[in-house]
Amino acid sequence: MSEVNVKVRDMKSHMRKLEHLMGASALIQWDMRVGAPRKAMADRGEMLAFLTGEIYKLQTSDKMKEFIDALIDSKELNAIEKSMVENAKKNYDLTKKVPEDRAVAYAQVVSNSEAAWEEAKDKNDFESFKPHLKKVIDFQKELVEHYGYEGNKYNTMLDIYEPGITVEKLDKIFSDLRDSIVELLNKIKNSSVKIDDSFFKKNFTTKEQEEFSLFVLDKMGFDFEAGRLDESVHPFTTNFGNKDVRITTKYLKNEFRSALFSTIHEGGHAIYEQDIPDELKGTGLASGASMGIHESQSRFYENIIGRSRAFWQFFFPEAKKTFSQFENVDFEEFYKAINVIQPSLIRTEADELTYSLHVIIRYELEKALINNEVTVEELPKAWNEKYKEYLGVEAETYSEGVMQDTHWASGLFGYFPSYALGNLYGAQFLNKMLKDMPNMYDEIAKGNLKEIHNWLKDNIHKHGAVYKPAELIKMVTGEELTAKYFVEYLNNKYSEIYNL
């Protein structure tokens, strides 16, 4: 073994310890959300805090620095090893650049702000949340100074969640996307097609819904020997390695779509994690390439596949077997009803078309906040103006408006864009898939989702986080990220549905 090989081996064994601690933390969190008894929470919080401290120690240990210094300029590393070292260095630097006392102070500010947000949201009381939000934003600006930045200050925040993405790129992409969606939305508003989705609001038992969700998950290729489906208040995906990927959903008695589409969405995340190859164990790269790429998989399954005509050609007759509620519903009615467009106030409940507008509004406001172009004082007004302009709706309360999401209270500036990027990546992948598999929709209509799964696995999943999102999209589709394919997809789909 060369000296480099020995260092790589030792670094992997160090990283593997980190993975074990993170896995244990993730299991504790899963358990807290799925089944732990009420009184356990305080102790469990203490346990998590302890493990988080241990994770921090390993991530910033002298040993980690030694590995990084020894390997960062080595010419002997393969692609995976190179990415492992770069990724570890990024994490190490991000943590170490913030003086410890400021990191501790920041954790406290966020913790206070989250608590204040929860109370303020309940009471629709923006005034009491404002000082907390101001502190969080001031800290975001301070963090940018610690981390350093190139071009726009907000680039530093973006890069944390979507490496390589910049304001310069996003401004162009998002304004194209925004204008196209708003244009299409206006046409839909004027369309004579009116869609009735009232049959989704009948009484659906949890048992029936669960049965059907499991059926769909299985068809998607979710491996039940390496994962499970449970119920929780907010649907989520978590995993402890590629052999144990757990998703949750939430069954609403009077809304058929909610549990099913969140199962498909989380199923898309889960299949990604299940497909990560074993060889990435102990590299820190055994996960999705980025938030945006992860979201591309979940939203691809949820919308592009799960709300497609072909998908329901197979699944609608199956659904009829389970749900007598659809007895008198015909296919066209059903297909239209799962694709109804209805601008609304709440991001998490938005339809496929308007969803991205919610995200773009947040992007524009975050960027303005970080660059001192909007103050916290002016924020609710700016929020409402944008909602009115892009979506034509206006929140009557702060809770349904500027305070609806936890992200800002939690200091997650730079995170929102990933959600919309997921849509763009997804449509760009779709375009390439259709070239590689021209009969893709015919197969879906037969209930065969295997080829799609294999394509995603071979082109995306198997790489884990070895490549940056920008590298990956170029590698897979031959092009840089563009809004073009998503816009095209939306125009085609909704022109047909709304007879435009």
Next chain:
Amino acid sequence: MSEVNVKVRDMKSHMRKLEHLMGASALIQWDMRVGAPRKAMADRGEMLAFLTGEIYKLQTSDKMKEFIDALIDSKELNAIEKSMVENAKKNYDLTKKVPEDRAVAYAQVVSNSEAAWEEAKDKNDFESFKPHLKKVIDFQKELVEHYGYEGNKYNTMLDIYEPGITVEKLDKIFSDLRDSIVELLNKIKNSSVKIDDSFFKKNFTTKEQEEFSLFVLDKMGFDFEAGRLDESVHPFTTNFGNKDVRITTKYLKNEFRSALFSTIHEGGHAIYEQDIPDELKGTGLASGASMGIHESQSRFYENIIGRSRAFWQFFFPEAKKTFSQFENVDFEEFYKAINVIQPSLIRTEADELTYSLHVIIRYELEKALINNEVTVEELPKAWNEKYKEYLGVEAETYSEGVMQDTHWASGLFGYFPSYALGNLYGAQFLNKMLKDMPNMYDEIAKGNLKEIHNWLKDNIHKHGAVYKPAELIKMVTGEELTAKYFVEYLNNKYSEIYNL
């Protein structure tokens, strides 16, 4: 703060870390047995091994030694602090006395032996298991040499699981118990009373059984906001602090008693853990006083309460509401059927009377093995002779005989006696309870189990592991441990049932 107070505080914070690591391990193990997907097991094993290593490091750290050395002779400690330091010292010494290379070798021997046992038991192949068992026993003897011993070498093994118990004490107690049970058993064999328990073997759905188990657990005082009931192949209790105590049971379609009595048994363990006071956090004493005392609580609820006439005076009418299978069963038939005595081969399926004989046989053989009075070669013969002599039954296979339990394969020599000690402690507590609460059975017959629970909490549970079992039994009952009360209890109960 005095120097001692500072040390105590720092030691507790060190111990608390240990508790977090142990809690995380326990949750992972619970999850593996209750719900983790099949393919997760290998990774999860690796995660557990890592955490076990971290626990070992903290338990044997220089810091731990420093705390122990600074505090062991201090006169300023209260009872809890004194016990904390002594307990930590015992653990530290036991670990440190074994040279590290021998500890590693032993772990390997046990791991091989467990795997060999599992295969050999399946195939009824004692020959292939023999060399492994020999190695384990040789290692037990070596461990005794490392640990040191007073009197009988087997004392060292006993002291690990039941501090203060010695061969000298147990020989007397167990031979009294054995002779009394054998005598009573022979009378029962000659009794004209024949008990029919065939109505327990009808078809009972899991749902009905679960409902009734939950009803009984609730009446016992199990706190469902600090625990849960699940299903697993082998019933067990685990906990991560006193606010999250989890039990499992196993529902057999054609055997009413199995799930119910194992729920009550595990419920007894669980209530003990739920009652441990918060102040014992971070002392290493937030658990039962010993294996035997723990077993006294589970077996007390399972047998002394759960198989009592008074208990079923309340619960039998309740059971009839759920189970139409008992429609034509009268109370006397029912009561007798849950107390039927039937000598059998398998310890875990034994009735209340013969159970202790299974344990005593193992005690006698373990002691003989450690003291070179029986060889592994002679073991099956010795086993069968004792079963024939005490129970009047003879195993036709090794799997139903000498290979039925995992304990020896796992190196748990000294562990078995706790099971029988539990019966003795339990009856001795009962004797005192009846003095303190003469109308105890009247209350039980009304379905009121609260006073029993409070008595156990005040006298036993609230002390956690602060006192050694011998101190505790003396403190609570005013007497040393004796078989007298259990023998008396058995004679009274079964003379009535079998009309002796």
